[in-house]
Amino acid sequence: MTPWVIGNWKLNPATLKDTQQLLQGIATQLQKVEQHHACQVMVAPSFIHLSAAAALLASDVDAFDDDLHLAHLAHLAAKGISSKSLSTKVNTIKLAGQDVTALTDATGAYTGDVSAVQLKDIGVEWVILGHSERRQYYSEDNESLLKKVIHCAYHGLGVVLCVGESEAAFLAGQTEAVLAQQLLVLQSFIKAIKQADNAARNDIQNSNEHANTIDPAAVAQGAIDLQLSRLIVAYEPVWAIGTGKVASVQQVAAIHHFIRQQLVGFDASLIQTPIIYGGSVNAKNVDEFAACAAVDGVLVGGAALDAQSFVNIVQSFCSE
Numbered sequence: 001m002t003p004w005v006i007g008n009w010k011l012n013p014a015t016l017k018d019t020q021q022l023l024q025g026i027a028t029q030l031q032k033v034e035q036h037h038a039c040q041v042m043v044a045p046s047f048i049h050l051s052a053a054a055a056l057l058a059s060d061v062d063a064f065d066d067d068l069h070l071a072h073l074a075h076l077a078a079k080g081i082s083s084k085s086l087s088t089k090v091n092t093i094k095l096a097g098q099d100v101t102a103l104t105d106a107t108g109a110y111t112g113d114v115s116a117v118q119l120k121d122i123g124v125e126w127v128i129l130g131h132s133e134r135r136q137y138y139s140e141d142n143e144s145l146l147k148k149v150i151h152c153a154y155h156g157l158g159v160v161l162c163v164g165e166s167e168a169a170f171l172a173g174q175t176e177a178v179l180a181q182q183l184l185v186l187q188s189f190i191k192a193i194k195q196a197d198n199a200a201r202n203d204i205q206n207s208n209e210h211a212n213t214i215d216p217a218a219v220a221q222g223a224i225d226l227q228l229s230r231l232i233v234a235y236e237p238v239w240a241i242g243t244g245k246v247a248s249v250q251q252v253a254a255i256h257h258f259i260r261q262q263l264v265g266f267d268a269s270l271i272q273t274p275i276i277y278g279g280s281v282n283a284k285n286v287d288e289f290a291a292c293a294a295v296d297g298v299l300v301g302g303a304a305l306d307a308q309s310f311v312n313i314v315q316s317f318c319s320e
């Protein structure tokens with residue numbers, strides 16, 4: 001499967017200008033990677049910068065580095081390739097939100113929240129959900145995550161569901177138990193989809209056990225939108241996030257195998273769901289992960305804030 005390299009910018013950078021420069025830098029460096037179409041590249045700016053990032057990516061290629069643009073046009077012309085493909089190259093960067101409200105998929109009196117319909121409207125295609133920082137600081141749990149996943153599916157937004165154990169759980173040998181519990185949100189999602197399908201067919205919406213909290217129509221639409229390309233599971237051990245303590249590739253491969261077993265137990269179609277790793281990934285340690293068949297990509301925090309190091313990570317996956 002085509003690997004994913006996803007940059008989670010978290011609450012960075014401080015200014016719009018720096019955000020634009022970072023995105024321009026990534027787009028520019030990416031054009032230099034010969035095989036960059038061999039990899040799916042996505043970044044998740046903070047909400048306040050998403051619109052500007054979407055506008056930048058949708059803008060004409062002239063918004064990017066002029067010299068490089070001209071050099072690249074000459075390079076393409078020499079190869080007999082139409083310059084139209086250059087725009088395609090720039091537009092290969094996808095955008096993700098870092099969260100979405102659980103309270104509604106649309107609009108309403110929810111001060112400070114951002115909804116799936118708003119993200120969709122500005123050109124965002126994916127949402128990162130269940131990141132350990134949201135679980136820790138905002139008590140995100142499976143109940144709210146289920147609503148968020150359904151809202152995203154309803155609007156055709158892909159979901160990067162993050163799971164991962166704390167250091168204490170890791171040391172106590174409880175990694176699999178923690179992950180199994182966190183992954184149950186996907187089992188509930190699939191169950192809700194199937195129930196909604198039945199409900200829609202039999203017109204028995206009121207008997208749906210989720211009817212009080214979840215709009216059955218949204219669930220039914222979510223069923224249509226449940227496609228393999230719209231779900232990614234990111235394994236991010238909490239003790240490896242932002243600590244420099246990267247998990248070994250052997251550990252990660254074993255955990256990814258466990259996650260795969262859980263997913264397939266929920267529904268056979270999830271055999272193809274990408275399972276990516278996150279936690280102190282950088283340009284120096286990424287090669288091992290890129291070479292590992294059980295790792296379908298990486299979710300990168302700190303190292304995604306430097307255009308060159310992020311694109312070097314992309315390059316590692318492209319050359320595998």
Ligand code: PGA
Pocket residue numbers: 008236240241242243244278279280281299300301302303
């Ligand atoms: P890190 O963050 O790469 O800085 O460890 C990863 C993440 O939180 O997704």
